Amino acid sequence: MKALCIGGATVDAIATIESDSIERMSMLNAETSFLLLEEGRKTEAHDISTHCGGGAVNAAVALSRLGLDASAIAKLGRDARADFILSRLTAEGVSTRWIIRDATAPTGASMIISSHERNAAVFTFRGANAHLESADLAREAFDVDLVYISSLSGKSADCFPQAVRMARTAGALIAVNATIRQLAVHPDAFLANLAAIDILALNRREAEALLPRLTNSAASSPMPRITAGDQAPPLLTRGLQSGTFEMSLPTFFAALRARGTRHIMLTDGSNGAFVCSDADMIYCPAEPTDVASTAGAGDAMGATFSAFITLGYPADVALKAATINAANVVAFIDTQSGLLGRHALEQRLGASSGQKLRRWKM
Numbered sequence: 001m002k003a004l005c006i007g008g009a010t011v012d013a014i015a016t017i018e019s020d021s022i023e024r025m026s027m028l029n030a031e032t033s034f035l036l037l038e039e040g041r042k043t044e045a046h047d048i049s050t051h052c053g054g055g056a057v058n059a060a061v062a063l064s065r066l067g068l069d070a071s072a073i074a075k076l077g078r079d080a081r082a083d084f085i086l087s088r089l090t091a092e093g094v095s096t097r098w099i100i101r102d103a104t105a106p107t108g109a110s111m112i113i114s115s116h117e118r119n120a121a122v123f124t125f126r127g128a129n130a131h132l133e134s135a136d137l138a139r140e141a142f143d144v145d146l147v148y149i150s151s152l153s154g155k156s157a158d159c160f161p162q163a164v165r166m167a168r169t170a171g172a173l174i175a176v177n178a179t180i181r182q183l184a185v186h187p188d189a190f191l192a193n194l195a196a197i198d199i200l201a202l203n204r205r206e207a208e209a210l211l212p213r214l215t216n217s218a219a220s221s222p223m224p225r226i227t228a229g230d231q232a233p234p235l236l237t238r239g240l241q242s243g244t245f246e247m248s249l250p251t252f253f254a255a256l257r258a259r260g261t262r263h264i265m266l267t268d269g270s271n272g273a274f275v276c277s278d279a280d281m282i283y284c285p286a287e288p289t290d291v292a293s294t295a296g297a298g299d300a301m302g303a304t305f306s307a308f309i310t311l312g313y314p315a316d317v318a319l320k321a322a323t324i325n326a327a328n329v330v331a332f333i334d335t336q337s338g339l340l341g342r343h344a345l346e347q348r349l350g351a352s353s354g355q356k357l358r359r360w361k362m
Contacts (some may be wrong), residue, residue: 002069004098004141004172005303007056008129010108011081014293014333016046016199018113019158023121024115030320035113035121041066051334052088053110054129055150055177058299058335060094062325063148064306071095073141075128081107102128114333119177121361122295129272130154142170146195146310148303149234157186164193175199175306177298183209184323195260199309201302203236203267207252211245214255221250224281224360233283235268235315249274250362253281257362263315265305265322266285273323276307276362277315283358284319287327296335300326304345314355324348 015290021037021043037043052061056074064070071096076082078101085107089096108127115121129152137159139180147167176197183190183206191213194200202210224236239248247255249266253276256264267273272285303337304325308318325345329338340348 002144003063003146004071004144005056005060005148008054009085010054010110012051012053012110013114015048024117052085053335059148059303061092061305061336062094062339063307065339065341073098075100075132077106077128092197100136105131122278126153132156132159136224141321144172147172148175150177164196168196173198177193177201177302180206187213197261198259199263199306208240208242211242215245221254229238234271275319279362281360283321287323289327290330291330293333296329297326300329
């Protein structure tokens with residue numbers, strides 16, 4: 001099986017700071033927290049390390065480790081950061097044939113601060129990632145089984161409809177890991193292409209960003225029956241909310257399915273993840289783990305689920321595999337060290353007893 005990943009590539013500098021060296025403030029009436037640094041003072045870090053990251057790179061490495069013949073389309077500069085990324089991709093067996101080098105923009109970079117609950121704060125410099133153009137999408141690159149489209153920022157987001165169209169023309173399975181920026185700035189282009197998307201991966205914030213566009217056209221779907229004494233997953237009870245817009249989870253899934261998307265995966269951090277596939281809504285709790293950093297969890301979830309669907313696994317197995325792989329990723333400070341190989345992941349699947357899937361008919 002062959003896969004093509006399209007999106008961002010960065011060099012990540014990760015500073016791990018002990019909780020007692022940096023203040024954390026949480027809002028009482030909103031789900032928002034802040035890390036506070038004292039102005040004019042050096043803050044001692046436990047460690048500062050450099051790694052490769054970015055949506056396309058993370059996904060390509062994940063897919064390669066799962067046994068797919070992976071390649072990537074991303075735009076890099078002509079600098080040492082680009083050389084670092086290319087070396088990393090080659091070491092992971094990812095083809096760099098379709099990587100573009102930009103003579104005018106430097107390679108993207110991120111500064112990640114990891115502290116407290118390790119839900120990292122990220123400073124991002126998009127660099128060449130924001131300059132992908134239509135001419136950079138080589139037709140031959142799309143002769144694959146899976147096209148995985150990750151975050152596209154700046155001008156690069158304009159390439160999204162063309163990438164979907166080229167993947168569909170080539171007969172590839174299309175997976176999209178949407179980002180909050182893409183949904184906020186380019187919602188119409190995203191929604192217009194839902195019918196062509198086979199696999200859509202969203203987190204709760206990204207799903208809620210879509211509510212204003214879906215509410216008027218969505219027909220209400222009934223809530224699944226919860227057995228007395230049974231603990232419902234938080235997101236199923238709460239539903240999705242964005243300002244004055246509210247929507248139940250079944251209604252949200254039904255609205256996207258009505259637009260043609262086959263598999264929708266919705267993640268809710270430590271509260272687990274849902275998949276709507278065919279007529280079923282499936283829930284998998286998060287795998288227990290010691291969290292070093294949450295960076296890269298979404299990429300691991302989306303890429304692993306897409307890989308397992310491409311390899312012919314049913315949606316419930318793909319969801320379990322994605323949950324296990326994401327849990328292993330967050331046990332490390334970077335986005336790739338924890339990505340499992342296919343054999344190791346299948347062994348974990350066979351041994352997993354803590355993931356009790358729940359399933360409801362839509």
